[in-house]
Amino acid sequence: MLTVAGAVSMTVPFAGCGRGNKALTAALARPDVLSHICDVAAIGQIGAAYRAQTPSEARQDRLTELLLPNPGLPMADGGKKQTTGIDETRLPKLLEEKIRDDYAGGKIVIIKGWVLSITEARQCALYSLGLQ
Amino acid sequence: MHIDARLLPGDTLIEGDICIVGTGPAGLSIAMEWNHTPYKVILLEGGGFDYDDQVQDSYAGKTTGQRYFPLKSTRLQYFGGTSNHWAGFCSPFDPLDFEKRDWVPHSGWPIRKADLDPFYARAQKILDLGPYEYDVAYWQKRDPALRSLLPDNPAIWNKVWQFSPPTRLGQKYGSDVRQSKNIHLYTYSHLVDITANEQVTEIEKITVRNLAGRQHTVKAKRFILACNTIQNARILLAANKQAPRGLGNDNDLVGRYFMEHVEIKSAWLHLLTPDPLKLYLLDFGITKMRCELAISREMQEKYRTLSGTASFFPSAQAKNFKPSIDTWNDADPRKNEEIMKKNLAATHQGNVAHPGAGDTLFMFKTRIEQAPNPDSRVTLDTEKDALGMPRAILHWVLTPLEKRSIRKLYELIGQQAGLAGVGRVQLMEYLQDPGDDSWPEFTSGGWHHMGTTRMSDDPRTGVVDGNGKVHGIANLFVAGGSCFVTAAAPNPTLTIVALSLRLSDHLKRLAGGDGKKPNT
Numbered sequence: 116m117l118t119v120a121g122a123v124s125m126t127v128p129f130a131g132c133g134r135g136n137k138a139l140t141a142a143l144a145r146p147d148v149l150s151h152i153c154d155v156a157a158i159g160q161i162g163a164a165y166r167a168q169t170p171s172e173a174r175q176d177r178l179t180e181l182l183l184p185n186p187g188l189p190m191a192d193g194g195k196k197q198t199t200g201i202d203e204t205r206l207p208k209l210l211e212e213k214i215r216d217d218y219a220g221g222k223i224v225i226i227k228g229w230v231l232s233i234t235e236a237r238q239c240a241l242y243s244l245g246l247q
Numbered sequence: 248m249h250i251d252a253r254l255l256p257g258d259t260l261i262e263g264d265i266c267i268v269g270t271g272p273a274g275l276s277i278a279m280e281w282n283h284t285p286y287k288v289i290l291l292e293g294g295g296f297d298y299d300d301q302v303q304d305s306y307a308g309k310t311t312g313q314r315y316f317p318l319k320s321t322r323l324q325y326f327g328g329t330s331n332h333w334a335g336f337c338s339p340f341d342p343l344d345f346e347k348r349d350w351v352p353h354s355g356w357p358i359r360k361a362d363l364d365p366f367y368a369r370a371q372k373i374l375d376l377g378p379y380e381y382d383v384a385y386w387q388k389r390d391p392a393l394r395s396l397l398p399d400n401p402a403i404w405n406k407v408w409q410f411s412p413p414t415r416l417g418q419k420y421g422s423d424v425r426q427s428k429n430i431h432l433y434t435y436s437h438l439v440d441i442t443a444n445e446q447v448t449e450i451e452k453i454t455v456r457n458l459a460g461r462q463h464t465v466k467a468k469r470f471i472l473a474c475n476t477i478q479n480a481r482i483l484l485a486a487n488k489q490a491p492r493g494l495g496n497d498n499d500l501v502g503r504y505f506m507e508h509v510e511i512k513s514a515w516l517h518l519l520t521p522d523p524l525k526l527y528l529l530d531f532g533i534t535k536m537r538c539e540l541a542i543s544r545e546m547q548e549k550y551r552t553l554s555g556t557a558s559f560f561p562s563a564q565a566k567n568f569k570p571s572i573d574t575w576n577d578a579d580p581r582k583n584e585e586i587m588k589k590n591l592a593a594t595h596q597g598n599v600a601h602p603g604a605g606d607t608l609f610m611f612k613t614r615i616e617q618a619p620n621p622d623s624r625v626t627l628d629t630e631k632d633a634l635g636m637p638r639a640i641l642h643w644v645l646t647p648l649e650k651r652s653i654r655k656l657y658e659l660i661g662q663q664a665g666l667a668g669v670g671r672v673q674l675m676e677y678l679q680d681p682g683d684d685s686w687p688e689f690t691s692g693g694w695h696h697m698g699t700t701r702m703s704d705d706p707r708t709g710v711v712d713g714n715g716k717v718h719g720i721a722n723l724f725v726a727g728g729s730c731f732v733t734a735a736a737p738n739p740t741l742t743i744v745a746l747s748l749r750l751s752d753h754l755k756r757l758a759g760g761d762g763k764k765p766n767t
Contacts, residue, residue: 152517152671218666223658228514228674230661 140175142206143182144241148214149231155242162243164226165236178241182234184209210234249425251295252436253459263289263431265754266453266467268438268482271328272740273726273747274473275416276373278430280751282423286758288430289465291455293437293474294325296417298581301458305437305632306478307578308639312623313686314572315507315643320580321694322475326434327417329475330740332584334531335413337376338406338737339367339745341554343544344616345733350551351648353504353619356732357704357713363745366752370744374411375419377535381407383526386536393526397540397667402659405526406541406556406736410534436463438474439634441486441494441723449721456634469722469754471715473747476505476696476729480625481639483700483710483717495700495710495717502625504701505641506617506734508693509649512568513678514611514657516559518670521605527559531591539614541736542656552652554736555615557660565610567593570689607670611657614693616734618648625699643692647684654678695739697731715750726750 149158166173172181184206217223217232224236231239252259264286267274274290281288294302307319323331340360347355368379380386383405387393397403424432436455439462443450450470456462472479480502484493493501526538539556547554560568569590575583617623623644627637654674661672677687703709706718711730717723726747728739735742 148519148665148668148671151519215666215668218662221662223662223665225658225674225679228676228679230658230665230672230674232665 138203139206140179140241142203143179143210144238144245145207146235146238146242147207147211149229149235149239158239159243159246161226161229161231161236162239162241165224165240166243168224168226169240172237172240175241175244178237178244182210182237182241184213210238248427248430249432249434252433252455252463253457253461255461255463257461257463259463261289261431261433261463261465263287263465263467264758265289265469265471266291266465267471267473268453269328269473269475269478269727270326270417270432271473271475271727272330272416272744274471275327275330275420275424276370276744276747277471277473277726277751277754279373279420279423280748280755282427282430284429286429289467290424290430290432291436291438291465292326292432292434295434296326296421298323298325298331300579301633302435302437303580305634305636307632308477308641309628311640311642313643313645314688314690315641315692316572316575316694317578318477318639318641319578320575320583321696322477323580325417326421326432327415330414330416332580333411333413333740334738335374335411336408336738337374337411337741338408339363339381340735340737340742341406341544343547344554344735348547351553351618351733353621353708354733357702357709363742363749366745366748367741369748370741371409373414373416373744374741375414376409376411376741381409383407383538387526395526396522396524396669397660397663400663400666402543402546403540403663404543405538407536407538408737409536410529411740412532433463435459435461436465437634437636438472438482439636440488441470441482443489443494443720447489447494448719450723458633469724469757471724471726471750471754473726475727476699477625477639477641479725479727479729480699481627481636484625484627485637494723495720497719498707500701500708500710502699503621503623504619504698505623505625505643505696506619506698506731507643508614508695508734508736508738509617509645509653510571510612510614510691510693511653511687511689512565512570512610513557513613513653513675514660515673515675516609516611516660516664516670517673518605518607518609519668521607522669523605524559524561524609528561529558539736540660542652542659546655546659550655552655553616553618553648555613555652555656556736557611557613557656560610560612561606562608562610563606565608568610568612570691572689572691575694611660611672613653613656614736614738615649615653615656616736618646619698619701619733620644620646645686650678650684650686651681654681693738695728695734697728697734697739700725700729701732702730703732714753715746724750724754
């Protein structure tokens with residue numbers, strides 16, 4: 116199981132990403148609650164299972180697009196949804212709200228037995244891409 | 248008063264106003280309602296006052312279908328019946344449990360929850376429970392530490408259980424029965440035959456027998472079968488000399504619709520912060536009430552599921568958890584009880600049953616009703632017991648609806664746990680594939696037998712009417728879990744006693760009133 120410090124340091128080594136994209140992806144690929152419950156291997160397995168179950172979301176760009184809070188994602192350089200210049204400090208809070216909305220709206224999936232919000236599952240999927 | 252039927256001269260004629268066959272929770276509850284009345288009550292018990300393995304042997308029988316406990320070990324045949332080893336779990340059925348649900352085949356009782364409420368209240372006293380209060384707010388008001396895990400939500404609610412000491416009814420009422428002037432208890436009086444009039448519309452007499460070789464005849468104005476779900480069916484099916492398919496079985500319903508509760512470990516709850524979950528944990532012999540998480544009426548309707556509940560086991564206790572189907576597998580119930588006591592003691596070592604400041608990992612165990620199923624049934628074997636009665640065969644069959652309902656229960660709990668931000672739920676492996684209808688080896692029952700003489704106002708769909716009278720036979724009644732139409736989520740004893748008290752009141756009305764014997 117990850118400690119809080121361990122969860123914070125969990126990174127996703129995407130080759131070819133710019134510095135901003137890399138940090139953003141790392142933030143998106145960090146399922147906060149699950150990281151307090153599961154170890155990184157389990158998160159990777161959940162992510163791989165989600166990708167296998169949902170092939171249309173198996174790519175990094177697609178997962179990133181789906182995970183970005185929308186609309187109204189705070190941008191440092193404007194209001195359009197993009198993967199650079201995002202205020203990453205607010206991202207965890209926005210993801211938390213998105214996850215809560217998922218649970219409230221019944222947007223849940225069962226992956227390897229875990230009852231998860233679809234956002235959490237996508238976060239795991241994004242994380243698992245970095246393990247490949 | 249008590250008479251040992253082994254000591255009576257052979258072929259003794261025993262006569263009374265009503266004859267109750269069986270001294271378990273159903274039979275004894277009815278009998279005590281008639282104490283100190285002018286009516287002569289004949290109360291028949293197949294065994295004596297203590298366990299006797301030779302007597303118990305008549306409960307042995309084969310099982311097929313879903314893996315099950317040895318039949319001989321699931322019910323007890325001596326004074327007090329199965330209350331001699333029940334665990335004391337009590338909770339009333341919910342209103343929806345009595346209603347016709349179009350997604351649950353063969354559901355729908357001829358009575359409503361409101362019809363049983365006054366009898367539930369009376370049953371509480373018989374089983375030495377607390378007040379008839381099953382709203383969690385009542386208990387939380389008295390102990391603020393009983394916090395709800397999931398705040399008010401439309402999907403999952405806290406269903407209250409109360410715990411009997413557990414009351415051994417034979418011990419509780421033994422002295423009263425012995426001293427009674429109008430209750431005549433005959434021990435070692437095992438019913439082996441029923442004789443009706445020529446038209447098979449009224450019972451004239453029953454025949455009892457014992458291992459001492461004595462046989463006697465009992466005549467009464469009304470007869471009540473209160474043996475247990477398997478034995479009630481067995482007796483009716485075996486009484487086939489005048490009705491070839493058995494008494495009350497013109498529509499081939501006797502023995503069918505056997506129901507149990509599926510009891511099975513199902514999922515894990517991972518909490519973000521440690522919690523003792525005081526509202527939900529059980530310490531046998533100490534806890535007076537607890538809650539289980541139940542699926543709401545709205546969700547049952549929306550997702551077309553059965554009624555089921557989830558109970559919690561702290562992680563340390565879960566490690567020692569052994570499915571009852573793997574531990575209760577001796578034909579001798581006494582050996583199983585010893586094993587169960589040892590297992591219970593093991594789970595309490597190190598105070599694991601009560602994780603003090605709290606735990607973050609809990610195992611969920613399900614108790615869920617099974618859908619009434621005509622193929623799940625009790626039939627007669629060609630093999631006979633020592634008294635000449637054909638043995639029972641139980642063919643227990645589950646359907647895909649049970650498994651789908653368990654999965655939905657934990658999906659909903661997981662959803663609410665996520666929404667409340669308390670943690671996450673993980674289903675066990677056997678529940679993970681929604682297309683898999685199979686059951687794992689550790690699937691257990693709850694020793695809860697129901698449904699083989701189901702209740703309906705229509706003889707085509709039920710063996711007994713809404714009062715428990717066998718259709719087509721004026722003076723034959725059935726009491727107990729065999730009359731249940733659906734099984735609901737709760738353990739059945741409280742409802743068995745409530746239903747029996749209701750039958751008793753009905754019989755008193757038929758007899759001419761409460762406590763006053765009519766002149767005619």
